[in-house]
Amino acid sequence: MGDTPAFEHAVRVGWADCDPAQIAYTGRLPLFALESIDAWWQHALGGYSGWYYLETELGFGTPFVNLSMDFRAPVTPRHPLMCEVYPTRLGTKSISFAVKGRQDGVLCFEGSFTNVFTQAASVSTREPPPEIRAIIEPLIRA
């Protein structure tokens, strides 16, 4: 993809997200990252809200099997949190994403996330539909 900018999802960070240390509570950051992956699906596939659309309209789910995050700088309400999302690998039955959260140009966290493809409303893994694979493959970055 060369230097094409990847997808970014903006998160509003507010008082509600902050703990007594006056920064966003650590437990909110995986939620922000996941919301950004959800928004990536919406961006990639169109339709409405990501996983909800996949599950209720397209008949498959993508449960998480792993997540790993490094926290680099505090997240605060002073700036929007820009979450860059891109897929890093598409296996036969799994997909991995990178998410990088930045505020005012500063990297606040980065993480990797792996999901498996399943039949909707089940835990049976499956291959993603070919048309979904065709959409995702050109978006993969190292």
Next chain:
Amino acid sequence: MGDTPAFEHAVRVGWADCDPAQIAYTGRLPLFALESIDAWWQHALGGYSGWYYLETELGFGTPFVNLSMDFRAPVTPRHPLMCEVYPTRLGTKSISFAVKGRQDGVLCFEGSFTNVFTQAASVSTREPPPEIRAIIEPLIRA
């Protein structure tokens, strides 16, 4: 204010917000309403994120003393949730807001919310600063 449109805050509703009934969990709806009031302060005063700015930069807080909400229709990820917010009353030491949440033109919930003005980092009530009163008064609606 006649028919001047009031402030609206858009909330992205996603899979994360939904419960097994496939609609946004009731407990999320007060959070959406509160976030919208927080965004209203940001809109009215400028600066960054609402209550955080009030507390850390302007030296006062607005804790809640009451909230009441009626739920009219389910909230889903199919549309953005547009939350209209306007103050309905400004007392000597309190302020009340109305919030109306709509999706695709349908009223999903409406509520009333009352806060008192306090010194930052305390529970002592106080009057709002005159310059804040001057900003809020023209925005009040019945």
Next chain:
Amino acid sequence: MGDTPAFEHAVRVGWADCDPAQIAYTGRLPLFALESIDAWWQHALGGYSGWYYLETELGFGTPFVNLSMDFRAPVTPRHPLMCEVYPTRLGTKSISFAVKGRQDGVLCFEGSFTNVFTQAASVSTREPPPEIRAIIEPLIRA
């Protein structure tokens, strides 16, 4: 019910629940109250987790149509939050609850909550099953 103590649900309040004012964020309090009503159902009916059991095993749901809460004193991590729950009214298709949250004997919030009975996975209202009515009726308080 005379002076029979009503059901109480204990909530652990932690750092995660607190905002920069060092008290539980207002938006968490409806969540605590709702969790306590969920726990009341589990207490009243047995089985596991309240609404989940109702919906998946008993075939009915109880969506909220209204909630109203008054906030009397800050909630902090210094004590467990004891939430007293009791039904105040059982109509033909609805039920109302009172919830009172206390810490160390001090009333922190109180609220009223009304749900309608519906068919599971639908918005069609219905009467509650007679055996459920028989369990609830003796628990009602003014």
Next chain:
Amino acid sequence: MGDTPAFEHAVRVGWADCDPAQIAYTGRLPLFALESIDAWWQHALGGYSGWYYLETELGFGTPFVNLSMDFRAPVTPRHPLMCEVYPTRLGTKSISFAVKGRQDGVLCFEGSFTNVFTQAASVSTREPPPEIRAIIEPLIRA
């Protein structure tokens, strides 16, 4: 520590935690793990709620620099979620924890978490107080 059982924290999983796939939403699981580490501090040090006590009474904080979680089996409201927590390493300015979440004896997730010690209300790292080190060291497991 041989086979001394480590600390376990019980989490109530309810309807509020579940998504439309009828299992606890992935984004809730880091919150459950963090709450369990917070409870571990309370267990280890006494006093009240963990991080809040550390920050407001003992004068130090423990912000996260990393978390990594593997998800093994779905978490549901059918059983309490028992979260085993133990420290795996105590460095000069950091501490690492393992958390294992189980329901009805089945491992649902496991993760590792690393915090640094800081001065309360700051980002300056520091060594933990010697009396805290003395409490933690005997609790470390491989």
